[in-house]
Amino acid sequence: MRDGKGFPLAALLAGTLLASTAQAAEQCAQSALAEHPPAINFRVDNDLFGGAQQDQGYTNGAMFTLVSPNLKDYTDDPCLPRLARWTNRHLERLHPGGFEQQNMIFSFGQGLFTPTDNTRSDLIRDDRPYAAALLVNFGYNARSGAHLRTTQLAVGMVGPAAMGKQVQQAVHSVLGDEKFKGWDNQLHNEPVFKLVHERMRRWPAEPSTVGWGWDAISHWGGALGNLATYANAGGEVRFGWKLPDDFGSSPMRPAGENTAPTRHGRATGWSSHLFLTSDARWVVRDITLDGNTFRTSHRVDKRPFVGDIGYGVAVMRGRWKFALARYHRTREFEGQKETPVFGSFTVSRTL
Template identity: 35%
Template sequence: MLENDVFYGEDQDYTNGVKFIWIPDENSQTPEWALNSARFIPWFPQAGKVQHGYAFGQSMFTPSDITIVDPPEGERPYAGWLYAAIGLASEKNQQLDQVSLMIGVIGPAALAQETQTFVHDVTGSDKPMGWDTQLSNEIGLVISHKHSWRELLSYDLLHNKIDVSPYVGTALGNVFTYANAGFTLRYGKDLPNDYGPPRLQPGMPSGVDFSLNSPHLGWYLFAGVEGRAVVRNIFLDGNSFVDSRSVEKFPFVGDFQFGFVIDWKNIRLSYTHVLRTEEYRTQQVNNDFGALTIGVKF
């Protein structure tokens, strides 16, 4: 999965994210630790189908002008986030509960400077000059939960299907702390048993089957809205325990996203375009970016 602001012709703020996700096949035996952990979570349905997943990823954040060695006050700080995640999901009666634990490192150890410098060298883009001002090394931890309702509303329209799937969630940690809510509207043919395409920030490594009901090509268009009440965002607030660069964040942030999904046999291709409201008071432009995901079911 790749998220990048190059889809919008920019190179600033949340500029790049990549994540690799592995979810064991639904027909494989769920390990005892996953079943026991799911039963231990009080709001998980006890009779639900339990899945688990793993992820590894890196995200990077930069100011508006990466050619400046010492970005001026009010610019978003340089920051990298390298992490691993493990997630559990339990589904029953078209409702999905997901819990994930992300642990990683923020700062030079996240290797974001090396990654961006290498990519810009290969592509002939501007060399990023200000990484010496990035956030300091810090262990990052995020625990998140999301509850989704699939097809809460569903209709037939022009020989295809349209449905609405709302969700609510929370995240707690020194990297992100927020509460969020939103919904996804899907319209298409042979809608798969999913809850919309995945996203990175902070993202859930667990999920559900996306195989089609038939071997024919399936597709759908989607649009969604999400609102977040943000208490903590280390990439805006700065390091937790040492002095670092920071900006004054807005407590409420909204996303509008739209895109398409194409499924054929065991392959999925999806693209999501995200329009995000301003996250901090000195932000010069909205941080809009695209997300490209390729999934293969073995």
């Protein structure tokens, strides 16, 4: 059982992230854009929901995300804290322009990847490498009506510096679970980056924010970097009561789960909906399967085409939103014994 392995590392950052968000909210209090308040999301991914024989692959992830309110620009808007404005001046090439609305996100997270057999300390050559990734993400969203563009830059580390072994073993010790004995075979330390760009379109353009309704959101894009390089496309369908004015409820999407700019804010009272999402990827590189870029390391023969299907439910009340999803993924490398299944839970609160 892997429940909650990302909590110890994430908890160390909670105070800092909340303080930064509170400072931004205070600076933005007099802005005309304050009617679209900032938000904070906490997401946990875990193979606990996969059932028997699913203690493998992408085994756990945890991420904190700070979402800005709608912004007039990325470098001078008082809704952003000073550090964010300074960072954005160095990333101006990533900023979209010429759109009706825009916002920024910042996130910090960790992901863990393990083979199936936790009892072996030797190198398991026919299963995926042990790997951990520790990443910081800067994201920029720009919206015009039913169209959205999102660009994200992720930078961080893969290898022992990402502290996957320490986090997993510490939590397993607390829970009394068996420890994975093969972390000495994990990928070597390597700085990594991934530049992601996606474009989205929603039908109908105006969602039913009162009463029952449905919508569909398409996406296409890709990523470039030594962490991952791929092209992808897919879509999401939602049905429910008072649909949110955003671009999807899947927390795995770059602009999903309460991170895109909104025009109408959240509905009053209770609202909820079901969602079904899909994504297909042509994968050129995945460091967690291909191994280190500049050093010899464990690797497997990845499959070039991978698909995901996910489904879940989102519930909103006042400032709070909860989303629970389950994902089924096709096999990612030759000889993989089981198709991956994992769950994701997100808690979101506007400030």
